[in-house]
Amino acid sequence: MNRLADRVMGPVLAPRDEGYDDERAGWQTARRHRPDLVVGAARPADVQAAVTYASDCGLPVGVQGTGHASAAVAAEGGVLITTARMSAVRLDADAGTAWVAAGTRWDQVIHRTAQAGLAPLSGSAPRVGAVSYTLGGGLALLSRTYGYAADHVRGLDVVTADGHLRHVTQDSGPDLFWALRGGRDNFGVVTGMEIDLMPVTTLYGGTLIFPVEKAAEVFGTYLQWAATVPETMNSSIALISLPDVPAIPEPMRGRHTVHVRIACAAGDPGAGERLVAPLRAIGPMSDTLGELAYAEAGSIYNDPVAPGAAESGTAMLGELDATAVQAILDLAGPHAPVPHVVELRHLGGRLAHLPAVDNAIGNRDARYLLNVVSRLERADFTQIRPAHARLFEALAPWSTGGRFLNFMNGENATTQVRSAYNATDYRRLTGLKAVYDPENIFRLNHNIPPGRGPTRD
Ligand SMILES: Cc1cc2nc3c(=O)[nH]c(=O)nc-3n(C[C@H](O)[C@H](O)[C@H](O)COP(=O)(O)OP(=O)(O)OC[C@H]3O[C@@H](n4cnc5c(N)ncnc54)[C@H](O)[C@@H]3O)c2cc1C
Incomplete structure (x- = not known):
């Protein structure tokens, strides 16, 4: 370890060292990385030194940027490389x-x-x-x-x-x-x-919030509307159980609400405004739609900034109908055993096209990305896991069988990771893994194990 510290500009910390806890901490606090060593890389040469050290010692390697997914697969042992100092x-x-x-x-x-x-x-x-x-x-x-x-x-x-x-x-x-x-x-x-x-400098966007009493109408109208909009229109719909805290304004505090998030890149704000008219006609309790600078676009989802603990899961879905909506309302609405955020992001458009230079992203035929989140401040794992499992089971008839890697949380079985890719792409990935990482030192992650495959280019 001393030799490694000599070669690294940033800190190299073991569990007994002061600073270890701060260095391994990420935005997600549900599961914490507990590596044997954490290396605060300040430059690419630090990353090289840490990877070489781990490889020589037969230790696995994990990476942490901001730790927004550190709950996904927490490192137990091994070398964790943090990259926060490499910001440019x-x-x-x-x-x-x-x-x-x-x-x-x-x-x-x-x-x-x-x-x-x-x-x-x-x-x-x-x-x-x-x-x-x-x-x-x-x-x-x-x-x-x-x-x-x-x-x-x-x-x-x-x-x-x-x-x-x-x-x-x-x-x-x-x-x-x-x-x-x-x-x-x-x-x-x-x-x-x-x-x-x-x-892009500006877009037409914001959020429409509806009371849960209108949920069936809002979901139904949204699904019909989404099937017709041009690819300049980006949106999602979410059923959210809002906490009973002063930061949430009345009359939404402590209630279930339906949020439709809009980000339209049509150029002309009038075009965006015309497109959202059928949604507005339902009568939202809050409406923030308007032209906004792209730099302010974080206000559309208003995702939490402070670190916190959450359990989540994801699935790729096809076209949805009223039965699917009813399942969401029954299992994640006011009668749900734990508070949920159930979000459907509208896919299609350019997402369905192969890019000019192909990559390993799979599931381009899906119509919606389902993301289900429950905060651990409001329920514990033993309550949340069965509630999420019931929801995924109820929506199974609409699932394409795929998942989206960025929204995968504790799901780390090989079958779950494989579902993020098309079958032939997954075979190619395991083959390339055998070429570039035959010992699987990069395994503190949603892992693709080495298989048999092509030689390197
Ligand atoms: C509130 C919230 C909103 C989100 N919104 C979106 C969204 O709109 N769209 C979307 O696609 N995703 C979204 N995500 C998911 C997010 O993109 C992923 O969780 C992403 O991996 C987080 O990266 P990070 O560096 O912040 O997290 P980290 O936990 O630091 O890293 C996540 C993973 O990336 C790997 N990694 C980190 N740095 C490197 C590196 N330099 N080289 C190789 N691997 C690396 C790590 O091994 C780890 O497995 C959201 C997540 C949260 C919590």
């Missing part, structure tokens, strides 16, 4: 691209690119780590319009299991480039990425 954005406004370092949050990227009238394909929560979000797919606010964030990556700098720092693109290292965009942390630690930016 280099903008090339003429090319419409940005290079983003491993530990950078989306709000830092947005702040930089907005000055040039450009926006990244960031998601609902601006404080999520840009690199891991993108490697896991990256379902963006504007993904129906532009595709997954992973579809717009030009190049990646990655430290592979052999400790080498490689720059991979479609022209140099196409297999690894393909696998990393979707395979996330199974093939190495990405130290930086070059991404395309979109010519």
Whole structure:
């Protein structure tokens, strides 16, 4: 360990060391990483040193950016590399691209690119780590319009299991480039990425909130509406049990409400306004729709900023009908045994198209992404898990059988990870894993085990 500390600019901490708890802490507090060593990488050479050390000692390696998914697969033992110190954005406004370092949050990227009238394909929560979000797919606010964030990556700098720092693109290292965009942390630690930016400064968006008494009408109207809207319209619908706390205004405090979130990239705000008219006609109790700067788009979902503990699960769904809606209302509405957020993000549009440079993202035929979250402050695992299981079971007839890696939480069985990919892509991924990480040192994650497959490019 001393030798490693000599080679690393950032801290190298064992459980007995002061600072260990702060360094391993992530945004999610439900499950904590407990590595043998945590390495606070300050530069790519630190990542190389940590990976080489772990590989020499036969230890597994995990990575943490902001820790928004640290509850997903918590590291027990091994070496955890934290990247928060590696935060940087280099903008090339003429090319419409940005290079983003491993530990950078989306709000830092947005702040930089907005000055040039450009926006990244960031998601609902601006404080999520840009690199891991993108490697896991990256379902963006504007993904129906532009595709997954992973579809717009030009190049990646990655430290592979052999400790080498490689720059991979479609022209140099196409297999690894393909696998990393979707395979996330199974093939190495990405130290930086070059991404395309979109010519977006403002959008038409916000939230419509309805009382639960109108839930059946709102869900029914929304599903019919979503089937007809152009790909400039991005939206989701969520049934939310709001906590009884002063931060929530009356009359919503402590109640179940239905939230329709809108992010329309039509250019003309009038076009967005015309499109949402059927939803507005139902009579929301709160309406924040209007033109807003992309830099303010985090207000649409208003995701929690403070660290917290939650249990969640996900499934990809096909077209939904009134029976599916009734199942959601019965199992997650006011009579549910635990408070839920049940969200359906509308897919399709550009998400259904293969990108110009293919990647490992699967399940492009799904129509909705189901995300179910319950906060552990309001119920415990023994109450939440069976409640979520009942909901997923009830919605099984509408499931495509797929999952979305970025929203997978404790689901780490091989069958669950496999469901994030198409069958042939999964075989290719296990083959490439055998080439680039044959000892599976990158296994403190939603793991793709090494299989038999092609030789490296
Ligand atoms: C409130 C909230 C809102 C969200 N909204 C969206 C959304 O709109 N769209 C969407 O697609 N996702 C969304 N997510 C999911 C989020 O994108 C993923 O959880 C993402 O992986 C978080 O990255 P992180 O760095 O913040 O988390 P971390 O917990 O630090 O990392 C998550 C995973 O990425 C891996 N990883 C981290 N850094 C690297 C690296 N440099 N190289 C390789 N692997 C790495 C880690 O091994 C870990 O498995 C949301 C999550 C939350 C909690």
